[in-house]
Amino acid sequence: MAVINFNRSPVSNPDPIMSPCAACSVRDLSICGVLDETDLQKMAAIAHNMQYSPQDPIIDEGEPADFLFNITAGTVRLYKLLPDGRRQITGFLTNGDFLGIALNENYAYSAEAVDDVRVCRFVRRKLENLLDELPHLEKRLLGLASNELAQAQDQMVLLGRKTAKEKLVSFFLMLSRRQKEIGGEASPVMLPMSRSDIADYLGLTTETVSRTFSSLKRSQTIKLEEGGKVTLPNMEVLETIAEGY
């Protein structure tokens, strides 16, 4: 990476030469995984690296959807607000995730950095043009959208039909799976987001999240480590709880 300023943000890197996609650490995780060297060049040509500090807005619901993003580091929360301030977090994105599949004229949701975030930003119009050239890429996007839809349905089951305990355990398992996918361990699980983020993701309040947390600790179902990490001692038990048996 080129010189990076960690204090001021967002910071744009207008020079893609300095961050060649070929060496990108999340390339295989991301939509770029299907591209060969030539196509990568084309992607690189329309990409900008950017950074965000915790709580920085990345996109705003309702604004023209001019940019799309590949998350290369950190965690992003997607959310929608009701007029009175009630918030629903619809997902957390991490390494390799693509932000902006729902390509309408305007963004359908907002996104903020949870911790220090790096992204690869594309001008939407340019990426769309590239799609016509690279059918692989379009197929990949369709695959991603398909996965996201499946996830969204699981989340609907969680929100509509699971208890607080089931919700929280499902959440840990989701994080654990995701962590494995990006090449980490299944446990312990990192929790970069606040209790209030977790609550708004699970359709609960912070108090209920906190209480359920404590109750799971008491019953040894989970273990809270230094730095807010959570150890999952027995995946089978957790799976059973999450599915509500």
Place this chain on the structure above:
Amino acid sequence: MAVINFNRSPVSNPDPIMSPCAACSVRDLSICGVLDETDLQKMAAIAHNMQYSPQDPIIDEGEPADFLFNITAGTVRLYKLLPDGRRQITGFLTNGDFLGIALNENYAYSAEAVDDVRVCRFVRRKLENLLDELPHLEKRLLGLASNELAQAQDQMVLLGRKTAKEKLVSFFLMLSRRQKEIGGEASPVMLPMSRSDIADYLGLTTETVSRTFSSLKRSQTIKLEEGGKVTLPNMEVLETIAEGY
């Protein structure tokens, strides 16, 4: 891209079973709307018309995803079950809707006919082959997936953060919008599905749905007509309620 234009078109077709795609009443609503005569032929070659009676299963979660469907008449419910029988309905599909965008090896959810349903069924493998030939079609699918994702996010807000009253009013508005899209009136809204279906879609119980229904009737917010139709006398008021102002 991808703001899908649902053209108005008549929805009654005397005999879809015998009809070639060219005369298909939901063609413009469906993925087939982007195809010219030649391409339609190719679609027709891999399509089968089928019908289902109320409560008939159409696909089963976990089964190999061998078929994809275009709904040409009637209403379909998509749902997922927890092991103890709790059910979450993740969506209702009607004329022109495409069933099976989430293209994994196995179906991620089940689908049943709510009323009398007709579909155009495709062998998945064949449709996938056709996709490589018809880039228009692939784009259209991506657009559909994009729309579905946006809808799914709205549904998460509903399930996670709205009250029973807000949920029910949002549901009526969704049906009303959908009815307009397929060429009908905004009101009255048809309710082919049972209270229990509505409950499982909104993350409520039948009793709560019924009570909320009654309360909305009492306050003149809605009016219940013959045949279970619901008249929406004032859209602005309903929108306000649905968004929780």
Place this chain on the structure above:
DNA sequence: CGGTGCATTGATCAGAATCAATGATCGTGG
């Protein structure tokens, strides 16, 4: 240190679930 923001814990409340009964609708067969 003291302040600020986040997390935890406690007490109470409320909205929706559950348990239970009654009412309406519809299809079937006598």
Place this chain on the structure above:
DNA sequence: CCACGATCATTGATTCTGATCAATGCACCG
């Protein structure tokens, strides 16, 4: 054609999970 049973919808009484209101604890930071 009506009576019966079955299914679904409505309404009522009560319970309970999670929300709300409130206080305290804890960690980080100037």
